[in-house]
Amino acid sequence: MLDKTLRNYYAEQIFSKLEQSKSALKQEFSLGNRINTCYLDDLLSTDDVLKIYNAFPEKEDLLQLKDLREHKYVGIQLDKYNSILEEIIYAFQDVRIVKLIAEITGFQELMPDEYLYAGGVSLMEYGCFLNPHLDNSHDKDINNYRVLNLLYYVTPDWQEKYGGNLELWDQHLKQPCRTIHSKFNRLVIMVTNKNSLHSVSPINYHGRRCCVSNYYFSPQPADAQNYYHVTSFRGRPEQNLRDIVLRGDAKLRNIVRKIFKHGIKKPHFYKK
Template identity: 90%
Template sequence: MLKTTLRNYYAEQIYHKLEQSKSALKKEFTTENRINTCYLDDLLNVDDVLDIYNAFPEKENLLQLKDLREYKYVGIQLDKYNPILEEIIYAFQDTRVVKLIAEITGIEQLMPDEYLYAGGVSLMEYGCFLNPHLDNSHDKDINNYRVLNLLYYVTPDWQENYGGNLELWDQGLKQPCRTIHSKFNRLVIMVTNRNSLHSVSPINYHARRCCVSNYYFSPTPAEEINYYHVTSFRGRPEQNLRDIVLRGDASLRNLVRKVFKNSIKKPHFYRKS
């Protein structure tokens, strides 16, 4: 297939699958007293998902992020990788798909991000994790609010007990989290705002968990109040010392960003040639 044809082919599948489940997804997303989320299984034809998974680069060709906050591998400069990855990522930015997701979530003026700021592909293996955090509130130029996170999981036969699952801290860190299994061929749609505290459980299995991610933005936040913050991490409930360190780290970075708002380097976006 030509690149544009492949992108459209993926987008057609995504659109029709979402359309078939539109009412159920809308009801699930708007459930009260929790972080707004919904998910859809069997998004693409199985053979297509396997092609996407097999196109993932080895971890040596990705950027490793490893510290107290997280341990994972990410890829953003997509022209370095198999072109299939760029096509599936931008299929989620198809106008029809974005419009339909706006209808499902009730969030108006949705805009995809062609520069994939903090999006792209990610790979996690044994020992990887992502501590509880709030996503950066804005796009790379601090013009629009980040309002939705789309996570598409593509690892075959990934079992829930392997870890690497999405954790949603609906009532904060003092209450148990809600877990969404990072199941093969599953798309998760999650709101991002001041309260969407989420994490990825540590992986305890020797295999790679691969994910395709997109963020959507809007001129207005996904709630009634305006706000601004950098990506802000916390320790898990049992990580008291780490929590103190990470809260201090987030406060300092928020202060620095507010003072030097327009002069901070923004490295994690797709530099298209």
């Protein structure tokens, strides 16, 4: 790699690919009447992505999150894992890439999150899911707004029929969702605001779907008005009872967060 660090090596590939597709991505992201999203395929070389995938830890070495809201495995304390994972995650925080994504999405004053609050790596297998939800509106210190979610999928040969795909509820839960296949070597850029209801479809395949996640923040909200909310889950359209429970859960956790700034649950961020 000609004396280049691995992080910079990844960053240069990502920047180049985004730059080549900048105009098309900008147009796609700005389409109206839907949650602002765009995606880019073949982000890195196939060999590089396979190395990233093979560096993923086994589920036993990750934190399992399992309840009515979600079922997945997450890793945030990256110094416990193969260093490749830390390098690819922080490659997305390269100043050149952050500036370019700001140009693509139209957001100003974008900031990456060195603490990876609710980001990092995630693994989902047979039976895993993520119910419709709004992401937490702020960073861990409630100083800046979470405005963009970057999802990079690295599982080879992952078919759309396996599940584990990103679902975007453009018309909230009143109409069917729009699906983006969690395809190998695909980067998805998605707005996160008070209307960006999204989910991950249940996995029906005995394999592991791996994802690298980053969030970008801004002192300015993604909408015209200020807002605040914790991660708020809903039931799927056919899950009436679960929806009632999850809506109550979200209201309760919002009340708790107003009393305790950081909540009462162990925060999910990288302790360097």
